Amino acid sequence: MKILTGNDLKTGDVTWWTGSDWSRHVEDAVDVGDNFEAILQQEEAARHVNVPYAIDAEMTENGPRPAHIKDRVRALGPTVRPDLTLKPADPDAGNWVI
Amino acid sequence: MYQYDKYDQQMVDTRVAEFRDQVERRLAGELTEDQFKPLRLMNGLYLQLHAYMLRVAIPYGTLNGKQMRMLGHIARKYDRDYGHFTTRQNIQYNWIKLEDAPDILADLASVEMHAIQTSGNCIRNISSDQYAGAAADEIADPRPWAEILRQWSSFHPEFSYLPRKFKIAVIASDEDRAAMRLHDIGIQLVLKDGQLGAKFFVGGGMGRTPMIAPEIRDFVPADELISYAEACLRVYNRYGRRDNKYKARIKILVHELGQEEYTRQVEEEFAHMKKLGLNPPVEELARISEYFQDPAFIADASDELDLSDPDFNLWVDQNIVAHKQPGYAIATISLKPTSGIPGDASSAQIDLMADLAEQYSFDELRVTHSQNIVLPHVKKSDLYALWQKLDAAGLAPANLDLITDSIACPGLDYCSLANARSIPLAQKISERFADLGRQRELGELKLKISGCINACGHHHAGHIGILGVDRKGTENYQLLLGGSAAEDTSLAKITGPGFDEDGVIDAIETVTDLYLKERQEDERFIDTYRRVGMAAFKEAIYG
Numbered sequence: 001m002k003i004l005t006g007n008d009l010k011t012g013d014v015t016w017w018t019g020s021d022w023s024r025h026v027e028d029a030v031d032v033g034d035n036f037e038a039i040l041q042q043e044e045a046a047r048h049v050n051v052p053y054a055i056d057a058e059m060t061e062n063g064p065r066p067a068h069i070k071d072r073v074r075a076l077g078p079t080v081r082p083d084l085t086l087k088p089a090d091p092d093a094g095n096w097v098i
Numbered sequence: 099m100y101q102y103d104k105y106d107q108q109m110v111d112t113r114v115a116e117f118r119d120q121v122e123r124r125l126a127g128e129l130t131e132d133q134f135k136p137l138r139l140m141n142g143l144y145l146q147l148h149a150y151m152l153r154v155a156i157p158y159g160t161l162n163g164k165q166m167r168m169l170g171h172i173a174r175k176y177d178r179d180y181g182h183f184t185t186r187q188n189i190q191y192n193w194i195k196l197e198d199a200p201d202i203l204a205d206l207a208s209v210e211m212h213a214i215q216t217s218g219n220c221i222r223n224i225s226s227d228q229y230a231g232a233a234a235d236e237i238a239d240p241r242p243w244a245e246i247l248r249q250w251s252s253f254h255p256e257f258s259y260l261p262r263k264f265k266i267a268v269i270a271s272d273e274d275r276a277a278m279r280l281h282d283i284g285i286q287l288v289l290k291d292g293q294l295g296a297k298f299f300v301g302g303g304m305g306r307t308p309m310i311a312p313e314i315r316d317f318v319p320a321d322e323l324i325s326y327a328e329a330c331l332r333v334y335n336r337y338g339r340r341d342n343k344y345k346a347r348i349k350i351l352v353h354e355l356g357q358e359e360y361t362r363q364v365e366e367e368f369a370h371m372k373k374l375g376l377n378p379p380v381e382e383l384a385r386i387s388e389y390f391q392d393p394a395f396i397a398d399a400s401d402e403l404d405l406s407d408p409d410f411n412l413w414v415d416q417n418i419v420a421h422k423q424p425g426y427a428i429a430t431i432s433l434k435p436t437s438g439i440p441g442d443a444s445s446a447q448i449d450l451m452a453d454l455a456e457q458y459s460f461d462e463l464r465v466t467h468s469q470n471i472v473l474p475h476v477k478k479s480d481l482y483a484l485w486q487k488l489d490a491a492g493l494a495p496a497n498l499d500l501i502t503d504s505i506a507c508p509g510l511d512y513c514s515l516a517n518a519r520s521i522p523l524a525q526k527i528s529e530r531f532a533d534l535g536r537q538r539e540l541g542e543l544k545l546k547i548s549g550c551i552n553a554c555g556h557h558h559a560g561h562i563g564i565l566g567v568d569r570k571g572t573e574n575y576q577l578l579l580g581g582s583a584a585e586d587t588s589l590a591k592i593t594g595p596g597f598d599e600d601g602v603i604d605a606i607e608t609v610t611d612l613y614l615k616e617r618q619e620d621e622r623f624i625d626t627y628r629r630v631g632m633a634a635f636k637e638a639i640y641g
Contacts, residue, residue, distance in 0.1 A: 012149030
């Protein structure tokens with residue numbers, strides 16, 4: 001599957017395309033197939049997102065999991081600062097990245 | 099320390115106002131990201147893995163307590179309560195909001211700081227010896243020259259769009275503590291027949307094509323130093339490759355032209371510039387030098403130290419360096435605790451270091467390229483009180499230059515260029531070698547870790563270097579041996595096939611075990627490696 005990601009223009013936060021909006025949580029991302037160029041252009045032009053792009057991901061029981069470790073680090077936060085990730089209370093969150 | 103005059107302040111204030119307008123236009127949609135990106139980069143604002151990242155310049159790593167406290171304030175107010183000191187003697191914040199960036203720059207400007215030229219193809223922050231003005235072995239203070247270079251290179255219209263970024267280091271002792279020969283230009287102040295001048299080394303660097311800068315001039319009179327640097331830059335600006343980013347650094351030009359031909363062209367340009375009379379006025383050199391006079395040392399300060407506290411004794415033995423002034427010492431605050439993140443400091447720790455600088459070090463601090471902090475002028479009789487306060491704040495690891503005093507780039511945990519994580523490796527190695535007795539038994543051992551080939555973690559210059567790579571989507575680590583950023587500059591070589599995270603740590607242990615077995619008398623790790631050679635280490639690692 002392909003999902004879309006970028007950064008929020010104002011805050012820089014990593015965001016994911018939900019089909020109608022942008023979420024900070026990769027679990028909310030939807031498969032956009034191969035027809036994503038129009039979405040990217042429209043959303044960036046509207047300043048809803050900064051430098052968006054499409055990545056490969058696989059669907060798991062917990063939602064989409066980016067194919068590349070770099071995007072998984074983006075999705076969670078720095079593995080060396082669990083307190084700053086989106087799942088600070090989840091001791092297994094780091095394993096999801098690796 | 100240098101203090102801004104009205105021109106310096108006006109330039110920085112004007113830049114803040116200009117950037118505030120640019121940010122407003124970006125947020126309003128009047129600028130696209132393609133238009134805005136070069137503008138934000140000129141102000142040190144990157145877009146990294148998790149957010150915007152702001153890199154703040156700390157000229158030649160020198161700052162005072164007020165400035166340091168401002169860095170803590172920014173961490174607390176605008177970021178997530180910490181900052182990351184870098185290998186370019188700067189500080190980075192990882193969680194900046196675009197809308198806050200102009201206010202941050204205004205706060206910085208209020209204490210004579212900025213983020214200008216911390217990115218882009220321009221002359222970056224001038225780096226220097228962290229012990230400048232305090233070291234017992236320097237022939238002059240390199241800071242006035244670093245400051246003159248800073249002023250010359252700031253907003254220099256001719257050098258704002260170089261083929262690639264450009265890094266300059268200045269030192270003034272035979273011992274190189276600034277990785278001088280791994281810079282685009284390395285300048286070593288020297289004396290010749292009693293006259294101050296400089297040796298020039300041009301064309302060094304790390305990255306994907308590491309090179310050691312060759313010496314191209316053994317003496318340039320000090321008052322012509324800027325003109326000679328300008329001649330070096332002019333030849334590069336004219337002929338440096340702009341068609342291929344990976345071949346655009348000056349090291350490639352010097353290599354392709356040949357040292358002799360490059361030098362000939364620089365000399366020709368230099369002769370032309372001398373005719374134009376472009377050297378800085380003597381009065382300006384004198385004005386700047388005035389800011390770097392010695393602080394008011396007490397003439398008869400005692401050299402006596404009570405070392406009865408064994409932990410304090412260890413810290414003094416490892417982290418204290420001889421000062422030029424009797425009764426004083428240079429103290430390094432290690433930002434490398436066991437399991438810690440190299441170079442990271444919380445806002446509370448930053449505030450404390452500011453307080454301690456004011457109380458014990460004539461209001462001066464230095465950031466080292468090894469990601470530590472130095473208090474350059476501490477009275478020996480104050481060392482115990484200083485150490486107690488540092489220890490209470492987790493800032494007294496006694497590991498300067500030991501294996502756990504590693505350099506690590508932010509790596510894949512923060513950096514969009516990285517291929518692998520660096521920090522977890524540094525943490526696990528610090529845990530594996532946590533025993534201080536074992537570290538001291540190994541002695542001086544420079545461990546440097548980069549998360550990609552760009553080499554921000556200086557892996558080429560590590561006695562032991564680690565390079566993180568992406569192997570089919572998983573992190574893999576290459577082990578390198580034999581590098582040095584010191585006066586015996588050398589480039590490390592890859593041992594062989596890479597490892598996973600645990601594997602490379604095991605390999606490091608194998609390598610250090612072999613060193614302990616093979617070393618003779620007072621040999622450091624690097625000495626034994628050079629004597630024994632790579633083959634023995636490879637055999638131990640791979641069988």
